[in-house]
Amino acid sequence: MINFNDPFVMLGLLPLVLTIVSMALTRVYIGEGLGNTLASASLVVSFLLVMLIHFGWPDIPATDQQAKLFYLCLFALLYGVLLDRFPSLDKTSTFFKSVVPVAGVFWTFAPSGPFTFSEAEYRGLALITVLALGHFLKLEQDWQDGIDITWSLLLIAVGGMIIAWMTTADPVATHILLAFVSALAGYMILNLPKKRFPLGAAGLFPSFLIILSSLLNIIMKQPGLSPAIFLLSLIFLADGIGGLLPLQLSPQGKRLATMAGLFTLSLAAAYL
Numbered sequence: 001m002i003n004f005n006d007p008f009v010m011l012g013l014l015p016l017v018l019t020i021v022s023m024a025l026t027r028v029y030i031g032e033g034l035g036n037t038l039a040s041a042s043l044v045v046s047f048l049l050v051m052l053i054h055f056g057w058p059d060i061p062a063t064d065q066q067a068k069l070f071y072l073c074l075f076a077l078l079y080g081v082l083l084d085r086f087p088s089l090d091k092t093s094t095f096f097k098s099v100v101p102v103a104g105v106f107w108t109f110a111p112s113g114p115f116t117f118s119e120a121e122y123r124g125l126a127l128i129t130v131l132a133l134g135h136f137l138k139l140e141q142d143w144q145d146g147i148d149i150t151w152s153l154l155l156i157a158v159g160g161m162i163i164a165w166m167t168t169a170d171p172v173a174t175h176i177l178l179a180f181v182s183a184l185a186g187y188m189i190l191n192l193p194k195k196r197f198p199l200g201a202a203g204l205f206p207s208f209l210i211i212l213s214s215l216l217n218i219i220m221k222q223p224g225l226s227p228a229i230f231l232l233s234l235i236f237l238a239d240g241i242g243g244l245l246p247l248q249l250s251p252q253g254k255r256l257a258t259m260a261g262l263f264t265l266s267l268a269a270a271y272l
Helices: 007-030 034-055 065-085 087-109 119-144 150-166 171-189 201-221 223-242 251-270
Strands: none
Touching (some): 007 034, 007 171, 034 065, 034 171, 034 201, 065 171, 065 201, 119 201, 119 223, 150 171, 150 201, 150 223, 150 251
16 A cells, blocks of 8 residues: 655655646647646646645745745746746846846845854855856756756756755755655656657746755755765756767767766765
C-alpha cells in the first residue's frame, strides 16, 4: 500500500500527477495559444498547491522560507503569464529579469528582525547576488535561444535535494525541491518524445526562484556546503564550459558531459 501520509510519497507523487492532469486538460479543452500558456503555468501551479497542502497557508508577512518562496513564486507566475500572453511586455522585462534574482537572494536571507549582518556577510551577499543574476540571465538567454533548459533545472534541483537530504542540512529545502522535481518530471514526461508544451515565462521565472531559494537556504544552514552548491549551480553554464573542453564530441554531447561532471563533482564536494 502507498502511504500518502509519508511526506516523501506525497511530495514525490502528487505534483507529478497534478502537473500531468492539469497540462493535459488545459491543452485538450483550451487548445494552443492560451492552452500552452496555462500548460506551462501548470508546472508551477501544481507545485504551489502541494506547498499549500504540505505547509499550510503561508503567513503574512512572510517570515519563513516556504512562505517567502510561495509569494515570490506567485508573483513571478502572474508576471510570467502576462508576458507569455502579451509579448509586447518584453520591453519591460529587462527590469524584471534583474529584480527576480536580487529579490530572491535578499528576501531569502532577510531576517525576521533587524538586520545584523557583518561586513563580511554583506560582501558574501553581494557576491551571491551577482552570481544569481548572472546565472539567471544566462538561463533566460538559453531559453530564448531555444535550448532545452529543463534538464539543467532538473539536475540542479535533484542535486540540491540529494545534498540537503544526505547532509540533513535543511529538511524544508529537501521537501520543496522534491515537490518541484516531481512537478518538473510531470512536465517533461508530457514532452516526450517531442516537445508539445513549450516552457514559457510562467514556468521559467518561478522555477529559477524555487531552485535559488532552496540552494540559498542550504548554504544558510550549512555554509560549508557552499563549494558544492557553487559547482552545482555551474550547470547553468554547461554549454559555455563544455565548449572549452578538448573532447571529440558534438556541442550537445559536451554540454551533457559537462552537466554530468558538475553534478557528480558537486555531490562529491558535499561529502568531503
